[in-house]
Amino acid sequence: MDISDFRPDTVYTIYIASTPAKVWEALTRAEFSRKYFSGFAVETDLKVGGRFAVRAPDGSLHISGDVLACDPPRRLAVTWNVNWPGLVEKLGTTLVTYEIEAAGDAVRLTMTEAHDRPLSDDILSGGRLGWPAILSSLKSLLETGEPLVIKMAPPLRMLEALKQLGVEVPM
């Protein structure tokens, strides 16, 4: 897949008192993600061309994709496509990249969400609501042993915008 057309639309950076190996593990393994990501299970086949998936707490496939870059514990790039009928057709593929770097005694984690076409702020608002919550909770889990309990309201602005585009969203 050619990713040269992808532009970063949302970047979120967070510093964590941990090691790159532990941050990598938390990002790629279901036993961790279930704790900080509202019960969602991240499944990562850790090789280029491997499968990437996020399952909802009921086991259903919520997000599916492929591993495009895998350089543990430094860089992981995956396609991140939410399985709502018509979504990929309208928005194109979503690319999510994690970069993990040592910064002093802590780790800098940078998440970049990129797209191959211009998307409205309404569409992008879903990710901009979600990423800070997910990654704040991941940080708390690694630093204190306890994730945050963040009750998120549905991302109505994004859902409405998707509906306008003809994507079948669960409302």
Next chain:
Amino acid sequence: MRKPEFVYVTYIETTPERLWEALTSSEFSRRYWWNTDVVSDWKVGSPFSLVMDGTTTDAGIILEADPPRRLSYTFQHVATGEPAREPPSKVVFELERHGRLVKLTLTHEGFADGSRMLDGISKGWPAIMSSLKSLLESGRALDVPLAALDIEGVG
């Protein structure tokens, strides 16, 4: 064209009152903000400054102070270097109770296109806010040297 601004959201297991204190008390800020004092009487119209190791790096005026909900101030880099010549920008903190947590939204806006200041603060705020979250949740701020942020002209 998106307007040049920086927005950062984080969720912290604390109370709005404690978070307000952490944002406005040098006793806290020295621990999570590279030994920086946040100096003001926090009244609308009063001066505000950041003093790092005894040197004033940034200064402004308090625009809004509604504890423990909303704080804003103008922000101008006054230490040496090119960004000092940029006009003042504006920093807004919004603190919202979110169940047992606080949602903190930082908006730093009012930059000219191509602002070097915007590039610098976009690297600085995530480290400061991350360290603040660590301090309030675990009692320990982060140990991230300013030089690790790769800000042009800093470190």
